[in-house]
Amino acid sequence: MKVACVGGGPAGLYFSILMKLRDPSHDITVLERNPAGSTYGWGVTYWAGLLDRLQAYDPESARAIADGSVRWSDGVAHVRGERTVHHGDEGFGIGRRQLLEVLTRRAEALGVRVEFERELLPGAELPDADLVVAADGVHSGLRERYADHFGTRVAVGRNPYIWLGTTRVFDSFTFSFVETEHGWIWCYAYRFGADHSTCVVECSPATWTGLGLDRTNEADGLGLLEKLFADILDGHPLIGRSSADGSAQWLNFRTLTNRSWYRDNLVLLGDAAHTTHYSIGAGTTLALEDAICLTDALHTAPDTSTALARYERQRRAALLPVQSAARHSAQWYENLPRYIRLSPPQMFALLGQRHSPLLPYVPPQLYYHLDQATTRLDSLRRLKRWLGPRVARTLHARRQNAEL
Template sequence: MKVACVGGGPAGLYFSILMKRQDPSHDITVHERDPAGSTYGWGVTYWPGLLDKLHAADPASARAIREHSVRWSGGVAHIGDRVTEHHGDEGFGIARRTLLDLLAERAASLGVRLTFEHAVSDESEAPDADLVVACDGVNSALRGRHTGHFGTEVAAGRNMYVWLGTTKVFDSFTFAFVETPHGWIWCYAYRYEEGRSTCVVECSPATWTGLGLHRAGRAEGLALLERLFAKPLDGHPLTGRARADGSAQWRSFRTVTNRTWYRDNLVLVGDAAHTTHYSIGAGTTLALEDAIALAGALRGSPRLQPALARYERQRKAAILSAQSAARYSAQWYEDLPRYIQLAPPQMFALLGQRHSPLLPHVPPQLYYRIDRAAEQLQALRRLKRWLGPRVARTLHAHSGAARR
């Protein structure tokens, strides 16, 4: 099979790796419009379960990704001048550029051709390809030429956000909520490599304009954010990229959905097919899982269309829970004033419950009490399951001794 992957992100690179592993005779080219080594974003986060899936699909790249990742554990929330912690959650971070370099190196070692500074905006530009994989992101040019067929819908979120980096090392996934005269502004931060962390800042449009961030240049905006988040940053600077006009890259999140994911020999993967709000940290994971599913659907299949249909069915079903979680997570932050006045432990607990479809419809204090009661009931059930066999053995031993 001759394959053209349009877009050199995680989905396209990983798909090319898996296809070459399945059959080295596949003729695969990855077309990337940007120069080699250039990328957006700072670091990405993922959860331990992804490593198991990557190891099953390609142990070599899984080992490389794990070796270049850093681990964080637990969560910390700065709410004004108060701090609360949550223990238990664990995840990984890796620099996006490092991830792409590792996947590109692995793909090239298997015989995949990588072409940079080569934009492909139409399937006709890959005329001999048996399969064209559109992994060209949220603004997919290939998808854009057939929006009617794909049934593409794009919904813009209300809040504004900017993706930044910092030299402050966050060993836990950290949230910081700061009240200003114009409303609350907050950040999510996590470590992605030694000595560096990602810091995503978000706020409502009213806060964004009230603080003057809509007209601030990159340096001016970063200085303001450094002052606002001085406590969690411990005096460390923020870094960010600017647009051509010198302004900061603030934007609203766009949720992309498609009614169908393929057309003839063109198939969508990753952000070209679907997006999930960054607050659940699933974008890169879902893109890699798309690649695994597409390669699996094509394995040993003599006919392309049934394989693409099978891929679409599997992935649409698989991402339903993530899409729901992302939708409610984004809504939670848009409704932040509803929760921010709770006591910090309660507010942080509901932050962890933000994926719940019930939470927006129940008073926060009542939801918190119900959630704690349910947790205690589960604890009692676990205790009962643990005690049951032990009590039974003790009673059996005593009854046996009495009979003797």
């Protein structure tokens, strides 16, 4: 099969690796519009389950990713001067640039042609290939060519956020919530290398404008954030973009979905097909899992059309619980005043429960005590898992009816 993959991010590169491992005779080219070594962002997170999956499909790249990652097992929250620690699941961080370098080297070693500074301009003909993979991100140009067919929908989140780096190296996944005269502002930070961490800052629109972050220049904005989060930064600076292509930008998260994921021999992969709110740290994992599923479908289905339909069906089903978790996570932060007046340990516990569909409909104090009880009684735990989605659906339907 001749394959052209437009976009050299994790999804496109890993897909090309897996295709070559399945059949070295595949003719695969990855077209990346940016120069080699340039990328946006800082570090990405993932969890132990992803490493197990990568090990099953390509042990060599899995080992390289594991070797380039840092690990943590604790979460720490700073709220109103109190430090709360939660011992949780093991997490991993790796620099986005390092991840791309690992995947690029592996792809090229297997015979994939990775061509940098190769942008497919609007109106240009699609690459001559049996399969064209649109792995060109949330602003996919290939997807936008056929917007009516794909049926793209975008829901814009309420809270502004900014993705920053820092030289402060965090040993644990760290949250900090700071109250200002204009409302609360918060960040979460995690290490992804020996000398850098990612720091994502978020707040409500009222806090953003009240602090003047909507109109300040980058240097002054970073200076203000450094003062607000001085307790966790410990004198270290915040850093804007990790490349020279512009300053860090305040954004509102765009949750993207598509009615269809393929058209003829063109298929969407990764962020071109779907996005989930950054607060659950699943973007890179979902992109790599897309690549695994598409590769499996192409090598088990009788023809390409059947394979693409199977890929879309399977990934849609797998994404449903993740998209639900991401939606509730984003809403938890958008409704922070509902939880922030709890004691810091209780608030941090509910932060860990923010994916629950039941949480928005139960008084926080009551939910906390119910959650503590379920850790001791298995019958209550099963009831909570059964009841949550049903209560959420019922109350959501009632709200919609009341608004009509």
